[in-house]
Amino acid sequence: MLLTLAILCFFQALGEWVSVLSGLPIPGPVLGMVFLFITLLLKPGLNHHIAAASEQLLKSMMVMFIPVCVGIMTSYTLLKGQWLALVVAIVISTVLAMAVGALVMHKVMKHLEKQAHNQKKAVSDVE
């Protein structure tokens, strides 16, 4: 557990460092994830040491969003009279993005499956 936390924090720090150095608009933890991912591909043995505790941490992710969300109590005055625009924009945009993205993925998957199927058929026809 503590070894895993130390490794995760180390990669986060590495990510923060590169984020500041490069000036990219990408947060440290996301870069840290990329670095850990590359390390895991190069050294698969590391996976065995950190898998269990990492999974435990990911399963508890919900609780980590609560403090920031409670912060809504400090910003509701900023929105004076714009609540409707905020809520409607979020609702429409979230439904649209989820549906359009999912349908595009579905179409591409079906297309690839059909292609693979046709190829197989062509091969068996030749045989």
Added chain:
Amino acid sequence: MLNEFWLPFTKTPLFGILLTLLVYVLVAWLAQKSRFHPLVNPVALSVLLIVPFLVYTGVSYEDYMVGAQYISFLLGPATVALAVPLARQLERVRKAWLPLVCGLLAGSLVAVLSVVLVAALLGAEDVLIISLAPKSATMPIAMGVSEKLGGLASLAAVGVMGTGIFGVMTARYIFKVIRIESPEIRGFMLGLTAHGIGVARGFQISNEIGTFAGLGMSLNGLLTAFLVPLVVTLHFVLF
């Protein structure tokens, strides 16, 4: 007697940590009882319990965060930890790379364009439009990007949270209506539109969905950081 204990207690880290954990344990139990029904969302329920409690007892958000910040802090290492299931599922990700890339481009573009368009049509102020544009990205990216373009980080946070909570509550129904069953698509789109809250929801359902949600969140975060400046500039040129 109570006040002698209570007032100093609310200023210690223990208060925010204990309050968050107690409320979370309660709502997590409720979520489990409901067999993880999407409408019984632990984050939304916790906020609905904690905010009135703080207002009623007169504890400020700053005092609450003295302790609660340590719980928030764990988001950093947890984000890094997403690399672990991703590395394990690499083969499946590699197999589905083309649908994933197409879904990413479509979902990301629609998320940014539609929120800017709808907010502008409803007469939102420019500050709100800029703050909402990156609403599907993970919190630190959304806050950083909107602030750089003249938005407000706190407004961006409200947009991101609202999107995440609404996204995980409705995803199941959206996928049902458009008849999408593949766990790859469900997970990926959940993380793409509802960022970290979608990922947390994904791991609530299965490791597989959580992994693809983590991938969707990361890729959309990166793409959004580059898309939002373009879309916001376009918006000001056109309107």
